[in-house]
Amino acid sequence: MKQLIRDNGDVRIISLSGKITIGSGDVAMREVITENLEQGHTKILLDLAGITAIDSSGIGEMVASYTSAKNRGAQLKLLNLSKKISDILQVTQLITVFDVFDDEEEAVASF
Amino acid sequence: MFLESRFESIETAVCALTDLLGTQRGDEESWYAATSSLREAMANAVRHGGRGTADDQVRVELVVEGAEVMMTVEDRGRGFDVDAVPDPTAPENLLKSCGRGIFTMRRLMDSVVFRHRGGGGTIVQMRRRLTNNDQGEAS
Numbered sequence: 060m061k062q063l064i065r066d067n068g069d070v071r072i073i074s075l076s077g078k079i080t081i082g083s084g085d086v087a088m089r090e091v092i093t094e095n096l097e098q099g100h101t102k103i104l105l106d107l108a109g110i111t112a113i114d115s116s117g118i119g120e121m122v123a124s125y126t127s128a129k130n131r132g133a134q135l136k137l138l139n140l141s142k143k144i145s146d147i148l149q150v151t152q153l154i155t156v157f158d159v160f161d162d163e164e165e166a167v168a169s170f
Numbered sequence: 171m172f173l174e175s176r177f178e179s180i181e182t183a184v185c186a187l188t189d190l191l192g193t194q195r196g197d198e199e200s201w202y203a204a205t206s207s208l209r210e211a212m213a214n215a216v217r218h219g220g221r222g223t224a225d226d227q228v229r230v231e232l233v234v235e236g237a238e239v240m241m242t243v244e245d246r247g248r249g250f251d252v253d254a255v256p257d258p259t260a261p262e263n264l265l266k267s268c269g270r271g272i273f274t275m276r277r278l279m280d281s282v283v284f285r286h287r288g289g290g291g292t293i294v295q296m297r298r299r300l301t302n303n304d305q306g307e308a309s
Contacts, residue, residue, distance in 0.1 A: 081213045082177030114209050115270035123267040143202060150277050151270055152259045 060084030061109075062091050070167045071100040072138075076109025079117030088117065092124040092135065101133040102170040104163070108139035118147060125157065134158075138166050175219065175226035175245070180212040183230050183243075190232050191239065191300075200300045203278035204239050208232075210271040211243040211294045219245025219292060237300050246291040252284040 060077040073091060078084045095103055105121075107113075121137075128135040136158040140148070148154040160166035171186065173179035184205050191201060212228065220226035231242040256263050258270045275282050281297040 080209060081180065081217075083181070112206075112209075114206065114213065115268075115274050116213060118270055119267040122265055126265055126267075147274070151273070152264060156264060 060087050062087075064091075064095070067104075067163065067167050070102040070104050070170055071095050072104045072106055072163070074106040074109065076111075078112040079110055079120070080112055080114040081116035085114075085116045085120045089120045089124055093127065096128055096131055096133055101131075103128060103133065103135045104138050104160075104166050104170075105135060106138045106163075107141070107144060110141065110144065113144055113147065118151065118153065122153065122156070134170060136160065136166055136169065138163060171230050172227045173230060175216050175228050177213070177216055179216065179228065180209055183208055183212050183232075186230070187232050187239075187241070190234055197301050200239070200298060203298055204241065204296075204300075207275040207278050207282075207296055207298075208241055208243070210275045211241070211296065214271055214294075215243050215245035215247075215292070218250065219247035221246060221290075234300070239298055239300055241296045242293060243296075244287060244291060244293045246287070246289075249286050249290060249292050 060075055060079060060083070063074040065072050073095065075088060079088050092103065092105070125135045138160050140159055148157065148159070158169060160169065173182055187205055187208055191204070212230070215228045219228065226246065229244040233240045252272065255272055256269055258264070258266065258273050263269060275296065279296045279298045283295045285293045285295070287293050
């Protein structure tokens with residue numbers, strides 16, 4: 060998994076690409092989110108446009124990161140979900156947990 | 171095939187499935203369902219199905235027959251009661267970081283059966299029809 064970090068205003072955008080699967084990207088995703096939370100970022104937008112595969116471990120780490128952010132008074136939102144990821148969030152009912160966006164400016168304005 | 175019980179073996183199994191399905195892999199939806207479910211079954215076998223010894227292995231059998239893919243993943247762990255696995259969509263489980271693998275497999279495949287293996291372990295057998303696939307080949 061590769062990551063690209065940038066800011067849009069006061070929103071930290073973490074763009075991920077590659078796989079978020081067990082033993083290959085799941086822990087790395089959690090670590091990069093935790094690192095940014097520890098740096099004091101409270102508005103984090105996870106851009107998943109480049110994700111080619113995600114499994115239940117990857118989804119689990121995403122949920123853990125969401126909870127971790129919330130517990131710190133921060134927010135974690137999702138941007139650019141593929142149909143597959145969107146379907147997984149639908150069937151697991153996590154779509155009711157995450158704020159999901161297709162447009163970056165709209166996502167940034169929502170924080 | 172027998173694979174070492176380690177996470178790196180998941181990709182080996184998925185590559186073998188992709189090779190087997192090849193040009194007759196059916197539609198994208200079926201291919202995605204089969205590879206994702208194999209990942210989940212392998213992850214469970216590696217994570218929960220070992221005895222903690224260096225020679226732990228997972229047996230994987232992949233068959234495409236007619237317009238159907240059949241996958242078997244067998245470990246030698248202690249086994250578990252599949253009926254006792256909590257529903258990850260229940261409100262009290264929604265924010266848990268684990269417990270969605272079996273749920274995902276059942277949503278993606280036409281059939282998922284768990285059996286106890288004699289001598290210890292779990293056998294997972296999964297089937298799914300490959301749509302847009304009229305030819306068959308076994309491996």
